[in-house]
Amino acid sequence: MEKKELYETIFKRKSIRNYDLTPLDQNILTKISEFMNNLTPLDSDIKVELKIISPDDVKRRVMKKAPHYIAVFSEPKEGYLTNVGFMLQQMDLYLSASGIGSCWQGIPKPTKDVLQGSDLEFIILIAFGKPAESLHRSNLSEFKRKPLNEISDIKNTDKLLEAARFAPSAGNSQPWFFTGDENMIHVYSNKPGFIRGLLLKKYIRLDVGIALYHLKLAAENFGKETQITFEKTAPDYSNKGYEYIASLIQN
Numbered sequence: 183m184e185k186k187e188l189y190e191t192i193f194k195r196k197s198i199r200n201y202d203l204t205p206l207d208q209n210i211l212t213k214i215s216e217f218m219n220n221l222t223p224l225d226s227d228i229k230v231e232l233k234i235i236s237p238d239d240v241k242r243r244v245m246k247k248a249p250h251y252i253a254v255f256s257e258p259k260e261g262y263l264t265n266v267g268f269m270l271q272q273m274d275l276y277l278s279a280s281g282i283g284s285c286w287q288g289i290p291k292p293t294k295d296v297l298q299g300s301d302l303e304f305i306i307l308i309a310f311g312k313p314a315e316s317l318h319r320s321n322l323s324e325f326k327r328k329p330l331n332e333i334s335d336i337k338n339t340d341k342l343l344e345a346a347r348f349a350p351s352a353g354n355s356q357p358w359f360f361t362g363d364e365n366m367i368h369v370y371s372n373k374p375g376f377i378r379g380l381l382l383k384k385y386i387r388l389d390v391g392i393a394l395y396h397l398k399l400a401a402e403n404f405g406k407e408t409q410i411t412f413e414k415t416a417p418d419y420s421n422k423g424y425e426y427i428a429s430l431i432q433n
């Protein structure tokens with residue numbers, strides 16, 4: 183799939199929670215597996231394992247059933263949650279761009295058998311399948327997101343930051359902040375309020391990985407070469423409650 187198609191999907195995708203429970207055709211599942219096995223990592227030294235599992239392998243708790251799930255496992259190394267967010271957001275956009283609904287799901291958990299089937303740490307599930315509701319948003323106003331000036335103090339990079347602003351996040355907490363300039367954008371996480379923080383803490387770094395992927399995809403869409411680095415010179419914003427994660431260099 184062209185990067186342009188993934189980029190354009192940023193501005194219409196939504197979480198799908200109502201599914202037609204008929205399993206997808208085998209040839210579609212094969213294509214999905216192919217894409218899934220070729221995701222770009224943020225850090226290729228971190229082992230990640232992705233498995234497509236059925237609803238019988240999932241304890242759904244309050245969530246409605248989906249015909250398929252991706253179970254995500256990772257080696258618990260420095261930066262692993264950001265890496266998972268960055269990788270699996272490629273999947274979320276690919277599925278949506280292919281006419282298939284999907285939703286990151288932190289609430290359900292795989293069954294014991296599935297958990298015991300991997301040596302890595304279980305991180306999260308992504309539900310997917312044929313949507314039983316509208317697949318896309320038809321207007322940007324349907325996105326509930328913070329305004330740009332609440333998540334960034336950079337001028338003249340709106341085109342890139344808009345892509346990050348529309349990223350999905352656990353509980354829609356949007357725990358990110360961007361500073362720097364158009365050549366180097368520094369990405370930070372921030373803490374949601376106390377109660378939400380208790381529930382969503384686990385996902386903050388994962389959410390930032392999702393936004394970081396949107397940022398990189400946007401820069402590449404505008405013809406830039408990108409690199410994601412850890413910059414020792416990134417400003418310390420801890421007094422504002424922001425924790426530095428990584429920087430995107432574009433040229």
Ligand SMILES: Cc1cc2nc3c(=O)[nH]c(=O)nc-3n(C[C@H](O)[C@H](O)[C@H](O)COP(=O)(O)O)c2cc1C
Binds near residue numbers: 195199285286289290
């Ligand atoms: C890490 C993560 C975990 C999530 N967990 C759930 C979940 O358990 N149940 C759910 O209904 N939505 C879940 N979501 C979806 C978010 O609620 C959704 O992305 C957010 O509200 C923004 O809405 P949108 O994706 O439709 O743009 C999760 C999203 C992320 C990124």
